[in-house]
Amino acid sequence: MHFVVCLKQVPDTSEVRIDPVTNTLMREGVPSIINPYDAHGLEEAIRLKEKVGGKVTIVSMGPPQAKEALKKAMSFGADRAILLSDRAFGGSDSLATAYILSSALQKIHETEPIDLVFAGKEAIDGDTAQTGPGIAQRLGFPQLTYAIKVRELTDTTVTVERKTESGRQIVQAQLPALITVEKELNDLSYASLPNMMKAAAYEPEMWNFNSLPFDVTQMGLKGSPTSVSRIFAPPGRTGGEIIDGMKDPKGTAESVVQKIFQQNIIMVHPLAKGGKH
Amino acid sequence: MALNIEKSKCIGCGACVVECPVEALDLVDGLAVVDPAKCIDCGNCVKICPADALSLPDQPTKSDGKRDPEAGSKFNIQDPLPDTVEDYAQGNEKKTIRAQVTPVAGGDVWSGVWVIIEYNNGKVAPVAWELLGEGRKLADAIGCGLCGVITGYQVDTVVPEAFAHGAEKVYVIDHPVLKDYRTEPYAEAITSLVRKYQPEIILMGATSIGRDVFPAVATKMQTGLTADCTVLGIDPETKLLQQTRPAFGGNIMATILCRKSRPQMATVRPRVMAMPERVEGREGEVIREEFSATESDFRTKVLEFIPSDAKSAFLDKAEIIVAVGLGIAAKRNMVLAEELADVLGATLAGTRGAVEAGWLTHDQQVGQSGVTVRPKVYIAIGISGAIQHLVGMETSDFIIAINNDPDASILKVANYGIVGDLFQIVPAMTAEFKKRLQHGVAN
Numbered sequence: 077m078h079f080v081v082c083l084k085q086v087p088d089t090s091e092v093r094i095d096p097v098t099n100t101l102m103r104e105g106v107p108s109i110i111n112p113y114d115a116h117g118l119e120e121a122i123r124l125k126e127k128v129g130g131k132v133t134i135v136s137m138g139p140p141q142a143k144e145a146l147k148k149a150m151s152f153g154a155d156r157a158i159l160l161s162d163r164a165f166g167g168s169d170s171l172a173t174a175y176i177l178s179s180a181l182q183k184i185h186e187t188e189p190i191d192l193v194f195a196g197k198e199a200i201d202g203d204t205a206q207t208g209p210g211i212a213q214r215l216g217f218p219q220l221t222y223a224i225k226v227r228e229l230t231d232t233t234v235t236v237e238r239k240t241e242s243g244r245q246i247v248q249a250q251l252p253a254l255i256t257v258e259k260e261l262n263d264l265s266y267a268s269l270p271n272m273m274k275a276a277a278y279e280p281e282m283w284n285f286n287s288l289p290f291d292v293t294q295m296g297l298k299g300s301p302t303s304v305s306r307i308f309a310p311p312g313r314t315g316g317e318i319i320d321g322m323k324d325p326k327g328t329a330e331s332v333v334q335k336i337f338q339q340n341i342i343m344v345h346p347l348a349k350g351g352k353h
Numbered sequence: 354m355a356l357n358i359e360k361s362k363c364i365g366c367g368a369c370v371v372e373c374p375v376e377a378l379d380l381v382d383g384l385a386v387v388d389p390a391k392c393i394d395c396g397n398c399v400k401i402c403p404a405d406a407l408s409l410p411d412q413p414t415k416s417d418g419k420r421d422p423e424a425g426s427k428f429n430i431q432d433p434l435p436d437t438v439e440d441y442a443q444g445n446e447k448k449t450i451r452a453q454v455t456p457v458a459g460g461d462v463w464s465g466v467w468v469i470i471e472y473n474n475g476k477v478a479p480v481a482w483e484l485l486g487e488g489r490k491l492a493d494a495i496g497c498g499l500c501g502v503i504t505g506y507q508v509d510t511v512v513p514e515a516f517a518h519g520a521e522k523v524y525v526i527d528h529p530v531l532k533d534y535r536t537e538p539y540a541e542a543i544t545s546l547v548r549k550y551q552p553e554i555i556l557m558g559a560t561s562i563g564r565d566v567f568p569a570v571a572t573k574m575q576t577g578l579t580a581d582c583t584v585l586g587i588d589p590e591t592k593l594l595q596q597t598r599p600a601f602g603g604n605i606m607a608t609i610l611c612r613k614s615r616p617q618m619a620t621v622r623p624r625v626m627a628m629p630e631r632v633e634g635r636e637g638e639v640i641r642e643e644f645s646a647t648e649s650d651f652r653t654k655v656l657e658f659i660p661s662d663a664k665s666a667f668l669d670k671a672e673i674i675v676a677v678g679l680g681i682a683a684k685r686n687m688v689l690a691e692e693l694a695d696v697l698g699a700t701l702a703g704t705r706g707a708v709e710a711g712w713l714t715h716d717q718q719v720g721q722s723g724v725t726v727r728p729k730v731y732i733a734i735g736i737s738g739a740i741q742h743l744v745g746m747e748t749s750d751f752i753i754a755i756n757n758d759p760d761a762s763i764l765k766v767a768n769y770g771i772v773g774d775l776f777q778i779v780p781a782m783t784a785e786f787k788k789r790l791q792h793g794v795a796n
Contacts, residue, residue: 139382139383163379163380163381166367166379166380166381166383167365167367167370167380169577170568170578171571171572171575171576171577171578174572200722201600202600203580203581203599203600203721204578204579204580204581205564205568205580206567206568206571206578206580208568209536209565209568209569209572210568210571210572212569213540213568213569213572213573214572218536218537218651218652218653219536219565219569220653221536221561221564221565222561222565235656238561239561240560240561240562241478241560241561241669242473242474242476242660242661243658243659243660243661244658244659244661245533245534245655245657245658245659246655246656246657246658246659247535247653247654247655247656248653248654248656249652249653249654250652250653253652259715260715297367297370297371297380298371300577301575301576301577301611301612301613301614302577302578302579302609302610302611303366303367303368303371303609303610303612304364304366304367304368304403304607304608304609305368305403305595305608305609305610306403306607306608307364307366307403307404307600307605307606307607307608308605308606309605309606316752316767316768316769316770317768317769317770318759318764318770318772319769319770319771319772320772320773321755321771321772321773321774321778322772322773322774325773325774325777325778325781326777326781328771328773328778328781329771329777329778329779329781329782329784329785330781330785332753332769332771332782333782333785333786333789334785335769336730336753336769337789341729341730341751342673342697342729342730342786
């Protein structure tokens with residue numbers, strides 16, 4: 077079977093901050109990582125390949141430096157990695173990004189038919205969760221989002237558990253299909269030494285604007301229907317009362333509880349309602 | 354002479370590249386770069402830059418760091434959001450985009466605000482009603498109608514509720530293939546209505562269904578979609594939908610526009626917009642549309658649905674939440690939070706750190722990568738208040754935080770911020786709550 081993993085190199089967003097003095101985005105020294113959700117998609121593809129045989133191809137779009145993320149991804153046991161990189165792709169929103177990636181997948185599909193595509197449920201720098209479904213839609217593949225378990229893979233179908241607010245939905249789709257994954261899907265493995273050595277010597281394929289019959293009007297800033305008009309720090313909620321509970325913890329606790337009742341923040345008899353937990 | 358670009362300020366949004374009439378600007382490695390040979394010093398890009406990163410040599414930017422409030426905005430901590438969403442919708446928010454934008458919205462071709470009403474397993478997602486409340490303000494700001502859309506199977510009971518929550522008109526597709534939620538038939542059904550009736554704005558809750566079906570609809574319509582909005586507004590001049598959402602894990606907020614394509618599409622986080630008043634007996638027009646689909650058209654089958662247990666299912670509906678962070682130090686200390694939760698009839702939750710430490714399950718995680726909650730009371734125990742956590746709980750009605758670090762961010766958002774040792778304060782609070790609640794002594 078042919079598994080394709082869509083993978084994105086992202087800044088570690090827990091490190092991205094706004095400089096309190098200049099009010100600008102501090103991007104210096106923010107490390108780049110493989111989008112954590114994508115890593116779980118890659119893990120699942122590798123596991124399935126080991127089980128049923130086949131091939132894992134990684135596809136990414138990004139600046140030339142994203143090659144490093146692809147080399148790292150190769151060390152987990154993938155067979156081929158392609159980086160789509162071109163100035164013309166820069167500034168694409170999720171609609172345009174899905175166009176570019178789906179075009180690449182279409183080209184791969186023509187020579188080596190794809191059975192299953194994996195992508196993270198979202199990228200941690202954008203959190204839009206739109207690119208995966210956008211690719212599925214353009215390729216005409218059924219999409220199964222928020223997967224937490226691949227239950228069964230046959231020659232013609234895949235069955236997954238999807239996470240929703242109210243419970244787990246068990247869905248079966250005909251292949252080829254696209255799955256976006258949650259972290260609960262699996263636990264990440266370590267790269268094996270032979271695979272690490274193989275990856276160190278591997279050079280990802282670089283595809284650019286001329287590699288495919290791209291439509292320039294559907295990509296980049298001008299091909300993106302959405303644009304950012306304003307960026308600002310999140311509004312702060314103004315704080316209330318700071319209460320020193322260091323000296324007399326018990327007395328402080330009692331007086332706070334008293335105030336809570338006095339102000340009707342919590343009413344008497346919530347126990348009567350019950351069943352909340 | 355040429356444009357000066359301050360790289361430390363550039364956020365790589367690309368607004369200048371689109372604005373430049375002579376294609377002198379480009380994004381290289383995520384930063385704006387100018388070709389001095391092409392630049393004609395027109396200044397259009399300087400005006401549109403949201404980060405004040407661009408300047409022309411003879412027109413220096415504000416030198417003392419203070420900025421003209423009417424100029425392009427940058428990340429400005431002193432420039433908070435308007436107090437209410439209503440202010441935003443009414444355009445009281447400062448204008449930040451001054452480039453000429455062709456006013457395409459509000460025209461007679463694409464018109465109306467639509468809310469897609471999520472109805473699944475016999476229940477309406479409450480965010481749909483919240484969006485009808487918000488949609489009312491948007492529709493009033495544009496001067497257009499507000500419609501609800503219900504796609505599903507046996508949905509008749511939902512229609513009067515949609516009117517009661519403010520829809521003027523309701524579009525219905527009722528078909529057996531829509532019984533269980535699946536992307537393909539839902540995306541088809543919604544798209545068929547959008548194509549036929551051409552709304553200018555469509556909104557849906559940022560639930561697992563909304564975030565699954567809207568990207569498919571946006572791709573079919575070849576239009577823009579903004580996920581997880583927390584503030585919506587209408588630009589008073591252009592009538593464009595201003596879609597504000599957290600970005601970079603909640604560290605910054607971004608306002609997104611969809612200038613030319615229609616409809617403008619957004620998913621909105623649950624429990625961010627206020628629930629509108631329900632007016633029993635309100636009526637409106639029902640438009641039922643045929644849906645010519647059969648089961649064989651679709652390549653997915655729902656085999657089973659396993660409801661979650663009550664604990665996690667109710668987190669986002671809980672009235673009182675007791676939440677823990679890494680400050681509780683060990684799993685055995687969870688008992689402190691559990692006892693307090695028991696006494697209050699509260700639901701347990703926590704930070705990503707507490708979930709990753711194995712003290713709670715992922716379903717109990719509050720924040721950017723977890724659930725957004727809006728309880729009446731949120732008690733934060735040993736939580737420092739990382740921004741990713743704050744975005745998921747700061748709209749709670751009342752926040753009580755206990756932390757031994759007087760500089761913890763959580764204390765800045767708390768109504769009562771108790772600086773002290775949680776291992777002493779929490780049990781004392783539990784005892785005091787127990788005493789008063791059992792004896793019915795309020796004061």
